[in-house]
Amino acid sequence: MSALFDSIRKTGFRRGPKRMLGGIAGGLASKMKLNVWLVRLLVLIAFLLPVVGWVLYFVMWIITPWQDGSIPLERLFGGRPSAR
Numbered sequence: 501m502s503a504l505f506d507s508i509r510k511t512g513f514r515r516g517p518k519r520m521l522g523g524i525a526g527g528l529a530s531k532m533k534l535n536v537w538l539v540r541l542l543v544l545i546a547f548l549l550p551v552v553g554w555v556l557y558f559v560m561w562i563i564t565p566w567q568d569g570s571i572p573l574e575r576l577f578g579g580r581p582s583a584r
Contacts, residue, residue, distance in 0.1 A: 505574045514565050522561040 516526015516536065525543045529536040546553035562573045571579075 501574075501577065502579065505571050505579065508563060508571060509565055509569055514567050514569075522557070522564075523566075524557060524560045524564060527564060 513531050514527055515523030516528075516530050519526045520540070525540040526536050528534075528543075529539040532539075543553070543557065546556065562576075563571060565571050
């Protein structure tokens, strides 16, 4: 399982430092070099889709590393502790 979390970290995708909720939109905006408000708007529009928007956001939230590299799903399984 550790290899999976390490490969997620190697993508370089992190939650955005300018987060409002989970930091997913901020991380996407940073990675794709887009305006954070545009990405937030797109995420909100995705929430209007039945189930897909909410499920996708939850999956992204649980597997996306924080700025310190810790992953919520990994901590849930008793893995690498937060560096905070």
